[in-house]
Amino acid sequence: MKKIYTCFACGFPIAFEETEVPAHCPGCGAPRSQFLEEPWCGSIEKRRIHVDPPEVDPNRDPFDISFHPAKDFAPLKGHGRTRRWVMGYQEGQAEEMRSFYQDIFGWDIIETENSDPENPTMYCATGPGTEDWEPRVCSFEYGFLTPYAKAGEVKPAASFVLEVKDIEETLKKTVEFGGKVLKERFTWEGQDYAVIEDSEGNQFYIWELKDEVPDYCINPVTRTGAQ
Structure with missing residues (x-):
């Protein structure tokens, strides 16, 4: 019963x-x-x-x-949490970068929509969802391989992404607390980012998700269990 x-x-x-x-x-x-x-x-x-x-x-x-x-x-649900990582490659080296992570770690690597075919932004799924199911989208931490510079140019150090609710307010506080703003607000694939450096020189992206917080992050979740 x-x-x-x-x-x-x-x-x-x-x-x-x-x-x-x-x-x-x-x-x-x-x-x-x-x-x-x-x-x-x-x-x-x-x-x-x-x-x-x-x-x-x-x-x-x-x-x-x-x-x-x-x-x-509350009240800033999700503000400050690590969301994903980004690693760069020199233009013209996309296949070498893809092969490295596919062949050594077995990642699923998929080119994102509207990417430059010669220097694509590549979505990386890094692990399976269960012991017997290998997904095409990841269940573990995920990230992107993206072209950052032409051969000989300096590689950016920023490698992970933090969610924020207000880029401008976060940039203001970054300077106030001894950090630096390395790149003001910019748009990449329809999303707004900036690059900052903390007081010890660690660099990272901030990603504004003000209008994309799911309702369950703001209002209590009704747990339904197995039905």
């Missing part, structure tokens, strides 16, 4: 046949003994049992990796 099981430890609801109930909560890892059960009513959304999620403990040991509610980064 199918039932709805709500974890008393974290409030995560799931629905399973009685013979297929997992031994631990997929949300927090609590044992089966912590599940509250009720009859299946056609939808998890219609369940009668609701458990308030635990509150954030501001004094939690940062080295304790057991389940805990995530820190709330």
Whole structure:
């Protein structure tokens, strides 16, 4: 018989046949003994049992990796997180660059739309999604190989990308806190970027995603579990 099981430890609801109930909560890892059960009513959304999620403990040991509610980064959801990396190659060396990472690491490398065929920007999928499925888009960290200069020109040092909500505000703070603005706002493949350097000389891109934050990053997620 199918039932709805709500974890008393974290409030995560799931629905399973009685013979297929997992031994631990997929949300927090609590044992089966912590599940509250009720009859299946056609939808998890219609369940009668609701458990308030635990509150954030501001004094939690940062080295304790057991389940805990995530820190709330509001109001700038996603601001400052690492999104992807970028590595450059000299114009005319696209195939050499592609072969290096395909042959050594087995990456899937795909030319992006509207790229220069001779010096394309190449999307790199670096790993499989599961043990038995190799995707054409990555599930692990991804990045791009992109032409940066003609032979003999200086290679840029920036190699990873941080998401920001306001490029201009971030550039202002960069200077205020001892960094440098290496390249003002520019557009690449329809997206706005800038390049900055921190107070120790480390360079990286910032990528403005003000209007592209998914709704689930702003509003609470309704966890539906298996239905």
